[in-house]
Amino acid sequence: MINIERISKKYKGAENFSVSNLDLFITEKEIFGLLGPNGAGKTTLISILCSLIKPTSGSFSIDGLTYQKNKNQLKQLIGIVPQEYALYPSLTAFENLKYFGSMYGLKGKNLDDKINNTLDHLGLAAFAHKKIDTFSGGMKRRVNLIASILHDPKVLFLDEPTVGVDVQSKNVIIEFLKQLNNNGTTIIYTSHHLNEAETFCTRVAIIDHGKLVIKGEPKELIQNSEGSHNLEDVFISLTGKALRDHA
């Protein structure tokens, strides 16, 4: 489904590679977690896969398509939930979703119904016609998610979709993503919530300093890591306890 071959990225003026010679294959209908400390290269990798930044070297394809040859087809195939709320604060949730849905060529009653149903599903029906700038963080996260799935993408990229939200919102989001996955959507997500990743992901990859450290099913990784009881133990044993502050 997603074939990443020796992808590297070095930002202008940076000393080190943010992503370095990374190989990865993600199969269809997986929920794949990209885990790593701050600055590990998770967001950079997702940004490359979503055509937001250009890799320094290497190549990748999604469902056999590349941006160089099938840009619009590929954009129609994927959805991205960015880390920040990519919404217009002065527009209502419905207006935001209608606009972003339109950008995928959706229109009319079909689009309206899809928006209303999804808002309802994520507990936002009552707030459909309220402006985004009146929403709480959790509500914004949910609208941010809906804006990315209206066109039924085959692959959904999520960059820390549950950061800064309450437990209730987090549960609603995770349940919704599981449902999407059951309906055939491949999910690639990054997170710092390792407990969440452990139960949610079918497979995870831990990356550090732009390099792939380990990949596999969470249970398998825990079993193979001596003295580890959960994914967090595995993570700490592989990436260490040192702080990863960077500017």
Add this chain to the structure above:
Amino acid sequence: MHKLMASAYKEFLLLIRDIGGIAILFVMPLVLIVTITLIQDSTFKTVTDAKIPILVVNNDNGDVSETILSGLEESNAFEVNIKETEDLAKDLVFKGKFQLAIIIPENLSSGLEQKVAQNVDGIIEKFGLEEEVDSLPKVTIESKEVKLYFDPATQMTFKSSVKNGIDKMVAEIETKSIYKAFQEQISDDPTEVIFETENFITFKEILPKEDNKEIIPNSVQHNVPAWTLFAIFFIIVPLSINIVKEKSQGTFVRLRTNPVSYATVLGGKTLIYLVVCLIQFVLMLLIGVYLFPAIGLPTLDISGRLPLLFVVAIFAGLAAIGLGLLLGTIAKTQEQSAPFGATFVVILAALGGVWVPVFIMPKFMQTLSNISPMNWGLNAFYDVFLRHGSFLDILPEISLLFLFFIATTLIAIVYNEKKNTV
């Protein structure tokens, strides 16, 4: 087309949700045009209500100083205040209390009379018309000097016009004195008219005519097009901010992952901001036609010119929008786009001849003015408003404006592509 319309509708919603922004977009240009026209109206009027207070120190107290004083009063431009001493007048002017002090020297009238009489006597003598030859030696009469003190803050244009006015007044007094002296020498009857003292050479301004009626340009006909254009170009500021905001909000990132071209996104903005420009333009016209006469300003005459005026407004609007799209695409922050946009519009306006006519600019600036879109727009507006030009007359200017829009938009698209190519 669906994506373009959806983008335009989104821009419309963003715009109407920002009431403060809308007020600034529509109200400020109106305030600007009313203020500027009120100020500049006096320069187009021969008679103005606003008199400039000036000081006069009259050390002469003769006919000549009386003529100067009545000339100043009759000009209706000055409110004359008499002061006793030159030092006092000088002090008040240099402190900025008055713009100007005129110091009329002692014995100006008698001196002029003597000088003229001496000259006339000399001429008469040369012609052999003098009955009794005066054997007295010729007395040297010193020339007199009218001193002018200006407030150092006074603008050069005001200084020049005052100097020219006084120079003309003095020349007229001298001429009349010469005629009077000749009259006295030649004729014993002071009522006999020997010389016509009226100017032989006069001038007449020939104005363009429409339906046999002279078209007299007024301040409104000059100001409305100039400042309307200025306001239209100010769309650069909110438009570039709008684009920069999309980048900082993250919505632009989302759009980049959507199957929509940057040209479509910019197209939506172009449509809505063009409507904004046209609404601004209509409001300006309404102000000129209805508000100006109500506040004592001349009426804006748009009879028979509306279609052409809209054509110019559309193309000027497009040129301004193109510039806004480019600025918004290149700028990274609002702190970059807003001050740059505002300053750049002022520079374009100056280059375009909004404040100072292009023909009085230095040669280099005149050349530079030719590449200012504001100059093309202003010329097109003047063609319609003042020269009563046809569509063919404005075709070169609107073509340049359109090319400018295409060029700036293409640069914005190419720049964006280059920056975000994957």
